[in-house]
Amino acid sequence: MAASQTIPDVLVIGGGNAALCAALMAREAGASVVLLEAAPRSWRGGNSMHVRNLRCMHDAPQDVLVDAYPEEEFWQDLRKVTGGLTDETLARLVIRHSSRCRPWMQGHGVRFQPPLSGALHVARTNAFFMGGGKALVNAYYRSAETLGVTVRYDTPVQRLDLKDGRFVAAITTGGERITAKSCVLACGGFESNLEWQREAWGQNDRGEWPAENFLIRGTRFNQGVLLKFMIDAGADSIGDPTQAHCVAIDARAPLYDGGICTRIDCVSLGVVVNRDAKRFYDEGEDFWPKRYAIWGRLVAQQPGQIAWSVIDHKAIGRFMPPVFEGTQADTLQELAERIGLDAAAFTETLSAYNAACRPGTFDHTALDDCRTEGVAPAKTHWARPIDTPPFYAYPLRPGITFTYLGMKTDATAAVRFAGVPSDNLFAAGEMVAGNVLGQGYTAGVGMSIGTAFGRIAGVNAARSAGFAHPTFDEEFRYAAGR
Amino acid sequence: MRPVAEPASPPQETGACEAVSLTSALGADEAEIARVMQICNACRYCEGFCAVFPAMTRRLAFDRADTHYLANLCHNCGACLHACQYAPPHEFAVSVPQAMARVRVRTYKDYAWPRAFGRLYDRAGLTVALALAGGLSLFLALAAMMTGGLTHAPLAGNFYAVFPHNLLAVLFSVAFFYAVLALGIGVTRFWREVSPARDDDTAEAARARVPAAAEVLSDVARMRYLGGGHGDGCNEESDRFTLWRRRFHQLTMYGFLVCFAATCVASLYHYGFGLHAPYGLLSAPVVLGSIGGLGLIVGPAGLLWLNLRRDPQHREASQQTLDRGFIALLLLVSATGFALLLLRDTQWMALWLAIHLGTVLALFLTLPYGKFAHGVFRGAALLKFNIEKRLPNRLGLGGD
Numbered sequence: 001m002a003a004s005q006t007i008p009d010v011l012v013i014g015g016g017n018a019a020l021c022a023a024l025m026a027r028e029a030g031a032s033v034v035l036l037e038a039a040p041r042s043w044r045g046g047n048s049m050h051v052r053n054l055r056c057m058h059d060a061p062q063d064v065l066v067d068a069y070p071e072e073e074f075w076q077d078l079r080k081v082t083g084g085l086t087d088e089t090l091a092r093l094v095i096r097h098s099s100r101c102r103p104w105m106q107g108h109g110v111r112f113q114p115p116l117s118g119a120l121h122v123a124r125t126n127a128f129f130m131g132g133g134k135a136l137v138n139a140y141y142r143s144a145e146t147l148g149v150t151v152r153y154d155t156p157v158q159r160l161d162l163k164d165g166r167f168v169a170a171i172t173t174g175g176e177r178i179t180a181k182s183c184v185l186a187c188g189g190f191e192s193n194l195e196w197q198r199e200a201w202g203q204n205d206r207g208e209w210p211a212e213n214f215l216i217r218g219t220r221f222n223q224g225v226l227l228k229f230m231i232d233a234g235a236d237s238i239g240d241p242t243q244a245h246c247v248a249i250d251a252r253a254p255l256y257d258g259g260i261c262t263r264i265d266c267v268s269l270g271v272v273v274n275r276d277a278k279r280f281y282d283e284g285e286d287f288w289p290k291r292y293a294i295w296g297r298l299v300a301q302q303p304g305q306i307a308w309s310v311i312d313h314k315a316i317g318r319f320m321p322p323v324f325e326g327t328q329a330d331t332l333q334e335l336a337e338r339i340g341l342d343a344a345a346f347t348e349t350l351s352a353y354n355a356a357c358r359p360g361t362f363d364h365t366a367l368d369d370c371r372t373e374g375v376a377p378a379k380t381h382w383a384r385p386i387d388t389p390p391f392y393a394y395p396l397r398p399g400i401t402f403t404y405l406g407m408k409t410d411a412t413a414a415v416r417f418a419g420v421p422s423d424n425l426f427a428a429g430e431m432v433a434g435n436v437l438g439q440g441y442t443a444g445v446g447m448s449i450g451t452a453f454g455r456i457a458g459v460n461a462a463r464s465a466g467f468a469h470p471t472f473d474e475e476f477r478y479a480a481g482r
Numbered sequence: 483m484r485p486v487a488e489p490a491s492p493p494q495e496t497g498a499c500e501a502v503s504l505t506s507a508l509g510a511d512e513a514e515i516a517r518v519m520q521i522c523n524a525c526r527y528c529e530g531f532c533a534v535f536p537a538m539t540r541r542l543a544f545d546r547a548d549t550h551y552l553a554n555l556c557h558n559c560g561a562c563l564h565a566c567q568y569a570p571p572h573e574f575a576v577s578v579p580q581a582m583a584r585v586r587v588r589t590y591k592d593y594a595w596p597r598a599f600g601r602l603y604d605r606a607g608l609t610v611a612l613a614l615a616g617g618l619s620l621f622l623a624l625a626a627m628m629t630g631g632l633t634h635a636p637l638a639g640n641f642y643a644v645f646p647h648n649l650l651a652v653l654f655s656v657a658f659f660y661a662v663l664a665l666g667i668g669v670t671r672f673w674r675e676v677s678p679a680r681d682d683d684t685a686e687a688a689r690a691r692v693p694a695a696a697e698v699l700s701d702v703a704r705m706r707y708l709g710g711g712h713g714d715g716c717n718e719e720s721d722r723f724t725l726w727r728r729r730f731h732q733l734t735m736y737g738f739l740v741c742f743a744a745t746c747v748a749s750l751y752h753y754g755f756g757l758h759a760p761y762g763l764l765s766a767p768v769v770l771g772s773i774g775g776l777g778l779i780v781g782p783a784g785l786l787w788l789n790l791r792r793d794p795q796h797r798e799a800s801q802q803t804l805d806r807g808f809i810a811l812l813l814l815v816s817a818t819g820f821a822l823l824l825l826r827d828t829q830w831m832a833l834w835l836a837i838h839l840g841t842v843l844a845l846f847l848t849l850p851y852g853k854f855a856h857g858v859f860r861g862a863a864l865l866k867f868n869i870e871k872r873l874p875n876r877l878g879l880g881g882d
Contacts, residue, residue, distance in 0.1 A: 130531070131530070131564075142722060323520060
């Protein structure tokens with residue numbers, strides 16, 4: 001009781017990367033900080049416990065990062081993957097921030113390592129956390145505790161008490177009212193809320209509710225309670241509720257927290273068929289790391305929201321080993337029977353594909369000349385006949401990592417009501433990711449956004465409570481391009 | 483739904499038959515490593531911490547030999563447990579340190595020589611107690627026989643007035659060479675099974691052997707893998723990193739080696755220069771013995787302290803007596819050694835000499851049947867790792 005009677009300067013709601021960045025920055029500025037994490041300690045960190053790297057701009061090699069990844073290239077990558085659905089000012093803020101934030105992260109105990117084997121394609125653009133996201137989260141919590149941030153686990157917030165666009169108090173699910181001079185909201189999207197997902201995706205032409213067949217790759221704790229509350233309370237929102245980081249994952253993955261290991265990396269080495277045993281998209285359109293993020297939506301559009309990645313023996317050893325066994329068979333007919341597809345339709349699809357493969361020189365490290373002719377959809381690279389037993393099939397479902405619907409913000413990370421920024425309520429992480437990511441994804445950019453807006457929100461929440469961060473101004477001016 | 487333990491895909495072309503038969507022979511503990519490694523191999527976030535994960539990424543499936551190899555590469559630093567998104571309460575329930583620890587004891591048991599003595603690992607506490615009881619009774623009885631009682635007129639530190647030099651030399655040489663032989667046979671069998679020769683590898687492996695051995699020496703000398711990959715150390719009671727385990731382990735290892743050096747120097751004095759004990763306080767054998775003994779007090783005491791505080795999720799409960807028994811024995815050896823140094827000019831010398839020598843004999847006798855074996859098998863696993871990493875990787879995973 002005594003703890004909640006002392007009014008903290010800054011209240012941080014959320015317990016993942018952005019929340020921790022905010023809490024650490026506000027504390028560094030001298031503010032007293034209370035952080036409310038909805039999850040118990042063992043599940044702390046939200047989706048950040050599943051992340052693995054940070055996309056970083058750099059003009060020259062930096063410790064674990066090779067070559068250079070200049071601002072303009074990062075921006076073009078982001079513009080491409082989002083199809084222009086991004087705010088250039090905020091995107092560039094995030095990009096420039098990513099080039100200078102790592103010493104601060106290291107100061108709080110985050111350690112980087114060279115890219116993991118099987119992830120060399122991002123050696124230039126992404127800095128990997130040693131031990132992954134949970135190690136990062138652990139480091140930040142340790143640092144927060146050392147600096148005197150009060151961390152409360154198992155404390156989900158139900159709603160806020162707002163007055164004239166200002167934060168007054170947070171009311172926990174347990175009914176406790178926690179006041180503070182300012183507040184940072186960093187408690188995630190609504191990906192874990194199956195009911196909301198169902199409603200957002202609605203019913204399709206086949207009469208299905210596609211989201212009923214989704215799996216959540218990330219945390220079970222992002223129920224979107226405060227996101228919904230804020231939108232209902234009139235906060236300016238941004239983004240489409242069906243837009244998300246959505247990849248095709250193994251259909252046998254757990255409903256929540258399947259994380260990285262449930263991904264299936266053999267799509268570009270074989271073909272993908274739907275429940276009708278039909279192919280539906282060019283499996284070899286581009287390198288898999290550039291395409292994995294579209295396959296979740298592609299599968300979501302198929303009947304029953306399920307598909308199978310089919311490979312033959314030639315592909316074994318050429319992709320990251322999957323966590324679940326593939327279904328194995330010595331003939332395609334038998335494989336179809338084992339995965340419950342119409343064997344005639346399946347063998348017809350595979351025969352048509354095999355017959356359409358033109359001879360070429362297979363090279364999985366380049367956009368090679370192995371392609372099909374005369375089959376729709378075409379497979380434009382790495383197309384080799386699936387003819388060498390044993391054959392394998394891996395079932396795919398859409399796996400949602402995080403949703404993009406969020407609150408509109410600006411370079412101050414302030415929450416806005418009818419275009420007017422709040423002077424003591426800020427937002428970060430997934431709750432504002434939609435400002436930069438209207439759609440699409442590129443590896444590690446979620447952490448770039450979370451770290452940038454988390455730190456900015458923490459500094460501004462502290463400032464709003466009367467505390468100036470000793471060193472961030474210069475870094476911010478650079479990031480903001482001023 | 484927990485991923486099953488079967489390999490993710492059949493082994494590559496050659497050797498498929500052997501691999502399958504080995505896989506089918508997996509015991510429950512080995513199967514748990516195979517299950518956990520299948521999850522880790524699809525994640526790989528921990529690759530920077532130690533040698534286990536890079537070794538894992540060179541494999542798609544894990545047979546019995548692989549599980550024993552990986553188990554002995556693991557230093558139980560705990561970093562991968564605290565960083566693991568699949569650790570309990572996640573339904574995948576991954577604890578690499580625990581899974582590895584269980585199989586490590588199996589390695590010591592399965593490769594003990596003679597094989598029947600492997601059962602001593604099941605009763606680690608009893609083993610140490612029996613060895614101690616045996617060693618002590620032997621020397622106390624000998625002392626009583628030789629001096630007619632356990633106290634005597636001061637003998638000016640002349641041990642050989644109690645036990646003839648040649649008796650001690652023969653007794654301890656036999657015990658020592660027996661330990662070397664038993665461990666040598668065990669680790670040779672282990673090596674043959676974890677490193678089956680492959681025709682296409684032999685030339686490259688032969689080339690890699692010398693630089694690999696040099697790197698192992700440096701890995702062991704620096705206790706590289708207790709540094710956690712980033713140099714911040716390993717985990718004990720929480721996700722906090724600490725270098726204390728490395729420091730205490732260094733003190734223990736170097737303490738042991740310096741004590742061993744003291745014995746060697748003393749033998750050299752005796753046989754080479756005809757200089758007979760007792761040696762002065764500032765003589766090389768006594769100075770070395772004292773320095774080593776200090777390491778063997780501070781090191782094991784620190785390791786015990788850390789062991790008692792370690793997160794239960796990253797240790798294997800059934801191994802505690804094995805760990806602590808060995809630590810206690812080392813502490814006893816060093817403590818009784820110092821006691822002897824203090825009391826060697828008094829009437830208590832024979833008693834303390836008997837106690838000290840009995841403890842040392844117990845340590846020697848249990849070297850091949852106790853925790854000491856970890857150093858030998860880990861050294862072999864590290865050598866395999868350092869050779870293997872110099873060979874081309876057959877897997878072309880995610881080259882794009």
